[in-house]
Amino acid sequence: MKKIIVFCTLAFALFVTCKKNQLDGKSRIHGVVAHHEKKIPFATVFIKFNAKDSPGSDTSAYDAKVRADKDGHYDIKCYKGDYFLYGYGYDYSIDSPFVVVGGVPVHLRNKEDREIAVAVTED
Numbered sequence: 001m002k003k004i005i006v007f008c009t010l011a012f013a014l015f016v017t018c019k020k021n022q023l024d025g026k027s028r029i030h031g032v033v034a035h036h037e038k039k040i041p042f043a044t045v046f047i048k049f050n051a052k053d054s055p056g057s058d059t060s061a062y063d064a065k066v067r068a069d070k071d072g073h074y075d076i077k078c079y080k081g082d083y084f085l086y087g088y089g090y091d092y093s094i095d096s097p098f099v100v101v102g103g104v105p106v107h108l109r110n111k112e113d114r115e116i117a118v119a120v121t122e123d
């Protein structure tokens with residue numbers, strides 16, 4: 001009986017400490033949202049957990065989002081796992097701004113720091 005209790009306690013501890021595909025972990029994804037090398041200020045980066053492929057352009061299908069700063073930089077702290085990032089913003093460098101979108105899959109290991117550019121193009 002004692003072995004069963006020890007096993008259950010260890011299994012529970014392992015389950016609780018091995019978080020994947022969530023925010024606020026010890027891994028980090030950061031970079032810029034860019035359209036033809038032009039940084040897109042205040043773009044939104046949508047995050048899909050446990051995904052290697054795009055869930056599409058419906059942003060309600062994503063699990064979280066972050067806002068890029070005025071220079072197009074974004075920063076996400078998360079746990080190890082697979083993520084799909086989908087960038088959405090406006091290119092104001094022309095007279096009539098237009099929507100730019102694009103995405104990229106990301107795989108993270110524990111405590112990994114990845115710099116990933118989210119390339120966007122005209123919608």
